[in-house]
Amino acid sequence: MSKVQSKRRFKWMLLAMALLLWPVLVGLGFWQLDRAKQKSQLLESWHRPASQIHTLAALDLVLFSSIESQGEFDRQRWLLLDNRIRAGKVGYEVVALFYPQEAATPVLVNLGWIQANQDRRIYPEVVLPEGTVTVSGRLTEPSKLLVLAESSSQQGWPRRLQRLEISRLEQQLGLKLMPWVIRPDDPVIENLDLSWKPTVMQPEKHQAYALQWFVMAVVLMGLIVWNLHKLRNGEVDV
8 A cells, every 4th residue: 555545544534533523522512502401491490489488298399499397407416518619618518407397207408508617627616596497498409419439437416428318318317308408598597608509500601612512513524624625636645
């Protein structure tokens, strides 16, 4: 095989690979657009004014349902969700166990964010309210963050976790939990930060990523057409 033939064969192989890559880039662009649409719908549902206030005994509870419930907090057992960032600062989200009066099953309440001490051995001071408390807020799902490992050697309370896993918590607590986490509208504990968004990545970010994938696909297609033209004209030099 001559040197010219080798170059032509190599370029055809590169073009074949490029043609296989092009639909992948386009597919990634449309996937990001679909993610942007999903995030927009999620944020729209979150910001939509409540048409009805439910109790935790209602049978038609769905994501972001507005609820109001009276009950008591477990003041001895509560959780710290680790590595939560607010304004560039590392902290915890404080999650407490709430026993509603209208239901036999307790539910988790995310009371908000608190800054962590630089010394990881020092936990923040949190005092849960005594007696009957009214909690008003929205229902959310437990966090689905991916973690590589979760320490199982912790003893005592509060317990530091990377994410909420209902089944695992039920085993640790020895009781059944509702599959929800309440995000209060108003502070239950004054020094905790309630600012929270149902999605970390905004729709605009997904749209920007989609644009990048589409631009790459257009550039790649331009290179494919240009190189095909050169090959058909017998030009093998790049």
